[in-house]
Amino acid sequence: MPHLTLHYTANLAGFDADAALDDLNRRLADSGHFEESAIKSRALALQHYRVGTAGVERGFVHAHLKVLPGRDETTRRALSQTIVTALQAQLPSHHPATQLCVEVTELDAGTYSKLVIDASQP
Amino acid sequence: MPHLTLHYTANLAGFDADAALDDLNRRLADSGHFEESAIKSRALALQHYRVGTAGVERGFVHAHLKVLPGRDETTRRALSQTIVTALQAQLPSHHPATQLCVEVTELDAGTYSKLVIDASQP
Amino acid sequence: MPHLTLHYTANLAGFDADAALDDLNRRLADSGHFEESAIKSRALALQHYRVGTAGVERGFVHAHLKVLPGRDETTRRALSQTIVTALQAQLPSHHPATQLCVEVTELDAGTYSKLVIDASQP
Numbered sequence: 068m069p070h071l072t073l074h075y076t077a078n079l080a081g082f083d084a085d086a087a088l089d090d091l092n093r094r095l096a097d098s099g100h101f102e103e104s105a106i107k108s109r110a111l112a113l114q115h116y117r118v119g120t121a122g123v124e125r126g127f128v129h130a131h132l133k134v135l136p137g138r139d140e141t142t143r144r145a146l147s148q149t150i151v152t153a154l155q156a157q158l159p160s161h162h163p164a165t166q167l168c169v170e171v172t173e174l175d176a177g178t179y180s181k182l183v184i185d186a187s188q189p
Numbered sequence: 190m191p192h193l194t195l196h197y198t199a200n201l202a203g204f205d206a207d208a209a210l211d212d213l214n215r216r217l218a219d220s221g222h223f224e225e226s227a228i229k230s231r232a233l234a235l236q237h238y239r240v241g242t243a244g245v246e247r248g249f250v251h252a253h254l255k256v257l258p259g260r261d262e263t264t265r266r267a268l269s270q271t272i273v274t275a276l277q278a279q280l281p282s283h284h285p286a287t288q289l290c291v292e293v294t295e296l297d298a299g300t301y302s303k304l305v306i307d308a309s310q311p
Numbered sequence: 312m313p314h315l316t317l318h319y320t321a322n323l324a325g326f327d328a329d330a331a332l333d334d335l336n337r338r339l340a341d342s343g344h345f346e347e348s349a350i351k352s353r354a355l356a357l358q359h360y361r362v363g364t365a366g367v368e369r370g371f372v373h374a375h376l377k378v379l380p381g382r383d384e385t386t387r388r389a390l391s392q393t394i395v396t397a398l399q400a401q402l403p404s405h406h407p408a409t410q411l412c413v414e415v416t417e418l419d420a421g422t423y424s425k426l427v428i429d430a431s432q433p
Contacts (some may be wrong), residue, residue, distance in 0.1 A: 088361040110359040115206040237354040239332040
């Protein structure tokens with residue numbers, strides 16, 4: 068924890084998912100709410116997507132941040148805003164109409180398991 | 190919002206994910222509960238999947254619809270049924286035993302962020 | 312139900328997603344909490360991911376199990392531990408520092424839909 072998952076539509080040509088994750092992880096670390104090494108992020112490029120029914124070109128990036136309880140709603144809302152700001156900064160210069168959406172939800176602490184395993188010796 | 194995510198197993202040969210999303214978006218728009226342009230759907234083809242342990246060929250489609258609060262449980266249940274009906278209509282004529290599953294959950298309005306950005310000029 | 316979704320980072324070279332799903336389904340069936348044929352699992356290999364900001368090689372496996380209500384928190388916690396144990400057993404012998412994380416959440420029974428369709432005759 069935290070876990071961040073991005074979905075981005077493939078029509079956002081030039082969206083650099085790796086750069087976006089670098090930037091997002093840095094901003095999450097800078098927020099002071101998380102241990103650096105615990106920030107786990109991933110991005111999935113969407114090949115099959117639709118926005119609405121009008122048949123016009125539209126894209127989106129959806130981000131879902133999951134955090135353990137212990138950060139109040141004001142803090143979670145600020146994290147949501149931090150992410151949407153980062154996504155806007157990462158949007159390529161040429162893009163269709165694009166919706167940037169961010170969810171922040173809480174993990175269930177009572178049943179969340181985590182095991183950290185050191186690198187194996189080669 | 191709403192956000193719809195489909196997972197479908199790769200053994201559903203002939204499942205047309207794009208046609209399914211077109212159909213689902215149209216039905217969601219026709220429900221009258223959402224603004225047309227806000228319906229964001231995506232489908233992920235699953236290459237690695239297992240159903241049960243019996244070693245027989247089985248497939249599934251899983252749909253997860255996320256909506257903001259403001260629609261009561263009866264409405265959300267009706268949306269769930271709308272989606273399962275659409276998935277059944279989209280199932281290819283030849284398919285293994287297939288489970289169609291639909292979740293409808295509520296987004297957290299307090300921390301959900303959305304920013305709509307117009308298309309950039311080329 | 313249950314639904315199990317794995318995310319694993321592509322730097323876990325040799326992670327056998329199909330073998331992991333076989334093992335996980337078997338353990339979930341052996342738990343006695345689920346009907347064998349209802350266990351639906353999938354794994355997504357992550358091509359774009361980041362762990363932290365330190366620039367060192369790190370990986371993760373994230374598992375999310377969704378179950379219908381009717382299993383108490385002690386049971387759900389035991390299922391979480393069952394999954395993390397299985398993931399540890401499936402980790403390839405050579406791997407970077409790796410975080411194994413498991414979430415167990417409840418589906419909303421009031422809006423969950425499921426339709427089981429028999430195989431079509433060829």
